[in-house]
Amino acid sequence: MPKFDEIRESRVIKACAAARAVKKPNIKRIAREFDVPYGVLHGRIKYGRTSLCGRNPTNMALTKAQDRALQDWADYMQRHYMPLTPAMVEAYANRLITCAKKPRSPVSHMWAYRFIERLPPHKKLAPVRQKVKDVKRIGAEEAGALELWYNNLARVTKTLPPHLVFNFDECGFQPGKGKPQNVISGTEYRSDLPEAEHSENITALECIAADGSSIPPLYIFKGSTFQEDWFHASEQLPEGTITSVSKNGWINDDLALEWLNHFQKHTIDRVRPGEKRLLLFDGHGSHKTEEFITRCLNWDIIPFCFLAHSTHICQPLDGKPFLALKQHFKKENNELSFWGREPAGKSEFLRVITNVRRDAWGSRRILRDGFKERGIYPTDGTAIVKALEKEMPIFDDLVIPDYAIHGEKTPPPEFPSSSSVEATPPKSMEKRLKNYAKCANIPGIQPKHQRNIDRIFQYAEIDAERATIASDTVAKMAAIRTPLQRRKSKRQIKPLSQNGILSIKDANRSIATSALKRERTAKTKLRNAYKKQYGRSPPPSPKPLILPSNDAELANLPDSALFSIDTTPLR
Structure with a gap:
């Protein structure tokens, strides 16, 4: 409210108090005395009107209770890592309007943005860009x-x-x-790339x-x-x-x-x-x-x-x-x-x-x-x-009450009877311990040899534990991978010819060989056409170029193998 309205409102309140203090107040005289409009003071005294700032706004889409509930809901959702989007705010507001006893017109698309702008500062809510990320990556x-x-x-x-x-x-x-790329062009001459x-x-x-x-x-x-x-x-x-x-x-x-x-x-x-x-x-x-x-x-x-x-x-x-x-x-x-x-x-x-x-x-x-x-x-x-x-979100520390002050002790956990983990040690461990006890009680053994025996059994125990862990790991991998393999068994890939790999060098060599074969075929057709037309074979042509398999063979070839001159006279 502007400052002058606040000052006038204070005068109106004092004028109303002075008018109510007497049985038959002279409203015109009191209005002139406190410098307030006559119509305003008359409406307050005779008809019980209130100031505009004290009235409920008539252009509000939601009531105060609905607006407060929507603010609290937005705060609740963001505290549970499910922040609302403007579209969700609009949907929730229209839902509140529909459920009211006197339904009003639905809110507009821009109403949600205005609602976000007037959120209370103490809630610390503001528009934030939410990124898209795979749930498994999260x-x-x-x-x-x-x-x-x-x-x-x-x-x-x-x-x-x-x-x-x-x-x-x-x-x-x-x-x-x-x-997309930036170009220098007018809007009417702009063209898109195919x-x-x-x-x-x-x-x-x-x-x-x-x-x-x-x-x-x-x-x-x-x-x-x-x-x-x-x-x-x-x-x-x-x-x-x-x-x-x-x-x-x-x-x-x-x-x-x-x-x-x-x-x-x-x-x-x-x-x-x-x-x-x-x-x-x-x-x-x-x-x-x-x-x-x-x-x-x-x-x-x-x-x-x-x-x-x-x-x-x-x-x-x-x-x-x-x-x-x-x-x-x-x-x-x-x-x-x-x-x-x-x-x-x-x-x-x-x-x-x-x-x-x-x-x-x-x-x-x-x-x-x-x-x-x-x-x-x-x-x-x-x-x-x-x-x-x-x-990562910050969670409150987990507080565990101390039951020791009540004179009670927490009983040890009991293993379920259906557990796949064996409660007793394997027989191999028992045999190893028995053998170690026999070696440790050998009479007359020197301390040096006893230390070596202890070291051997210590390493053997470590290796046995590693083997146990590795065995459990392989079993878990097999248990997880077996159903996956069953699901993927329907997807079959046709067997590839040989190993399915083709190098660029072999590809180009194959292309050159194919081109050479096509050239030979074309020459054969041309020779047959010549013979059919003239009744005799055409003059001999140079030998076709055969590509060597490597550079060493190419270097050992004589020049005559690569180049030849046709000396047949023209007729």
């Missing part, structure tokens, strides 16, 4: 489990050089898909090391056979790049094993005698098969899996490396669409990805930063864990 982002994971990783990387710490993951590409309506996904398996190096990738196309158009201008790809096909363009168990063979081939020369390689990967089912893990252990590769649904904060490739690849790939698609006026398709992928990979990963720094920012190498997950702790 459960995985637990600081304690992540800190333990980093501690276990630190024990492994403590003795490993950076060139032996690897991370591999899949990255999906959609040829012909670009991104984009592929239906673009198949192509999966790239990339592997990088903590020193900034990488191995040649594996590209998986959707299909059952290889097409020559896919390998157009693919000679510039890194030496050793391989391709494959699958039913849906994704990785499967067989391709994961073939990629592991590819990894062994390109990293075995980095290892010295006694050294091991660390391979970090996500929890995809194809990475955790028995064959995959067994092959890793046989080749002195330490398989190390990220926590479930935590790769978005821990995996190096999911940071700058993949972000740079996708940004450059979309930029390249924009260039092709801008100048060619049609999106690049599947057949241009290998040609496009050559420049994309070179521009994105031309400097090793971006790959090294990927490991450093995620706390993988050097191993330090403090920043990641602290960031999660700030986002």
Whole structure:
């Protein structure tokens, strides 16, 4: 209320008090005496009217009780980590209006925003941007489990050089898909970039090391056979790049094993005698098969899996490396669409990805930063864990009453009869203890030998405990994986021809051979047409060029094998 209204209202109150003090007040005289309008004072005295500030507003969508209830409900919901959106506020308000005895018109869309603006300051409620996150990821982002994971990783990387710490993951590409970009144009002349309506996904398996190096990738196309158009201008790809096909363009168990063979081939020369390689990967089912893990252990590769649904904060490739690849790939698609006026398709992928990979990963720094920012190498997950702790809610401490003051003791817990855990020690442990007792009571044994016997039994006990833990772990994994395998048994993948892998070098060689066969066929048809037309065979032509299998054979060939001059006179 403005200041002058407050002053006038105070005078009106004093005038009303003076008028009520007498039986027959002279309202005009009292109004002039207190300098208040006659109509206002007359209405207050004769008709019992109140001031505007004291009346209930008639333009309120909700009553005071409804408005207060909605405020309390918003506070209650945010304290239980379910904050309301403006649309929810609008729905709740309309629900209150509908349930009232005298329903009014529903609130407007903007009413919810005005309601949020006039929330009481003491409730500390304000508009906040709520991010979308997978429910499994929310459960995985637990600081304690992540800190333990980093501690276990630190024990492994403590003795490993950076060139032996690897991370591999899949990255999906959609040829012909670009991104919005800013241009200089008028509104009436602006045109949009063409984009592929239906673009198949192509999966790239990339592997990088903590020193900034990488191995040649594996590209998986959707299909059952290889097409020559896919390998157009693919000679510039890194030496050793391989391709494959699958039913849906994704990785499967067989391709994961073939990629592991590819990894062994390109990293075995980095290892010295006694050294091991660390391979970090996500929890995809194809990475955790028995064959995959067994092959890793046989080749002195330490398989190390990220926590479930935590790769978005821990995996190096999911940071700058993949972000740079996708940004450059979309930029390249924009260039092709801008100048060619049609999106690049599947057949241009290998040609496009050559420049994309070179521009994105031309400097090793971006790959090294990927490991450093995620706390993988050097191993330090403090920043990641602290960031999660700030986002975690703070709960009140659990207070447990002390029953000792009542003279009672808490009884020990009883194991249920249906528990699968054995309450008695196994017979192997009893036999070990008996043998140890026999060795400890040997008469005349020297103290030195007794210490050695004690040490042997101590290590044997440790190994037995480790074996027990490992057995329980394997049993739990089998119990969890068995139903999953039953559910996935319906999904069958057709067997791939041979190993399903095709290198870029072999692909280009096959293309060249096919082209040579087509050329021979064309020459045969031309020779037959010549003979049919002229009744004789055409003059002999130079021998067809046969590509050698390697550079050594090419160097040993004489010049006459590569070049020849047709000396047949023209007729």
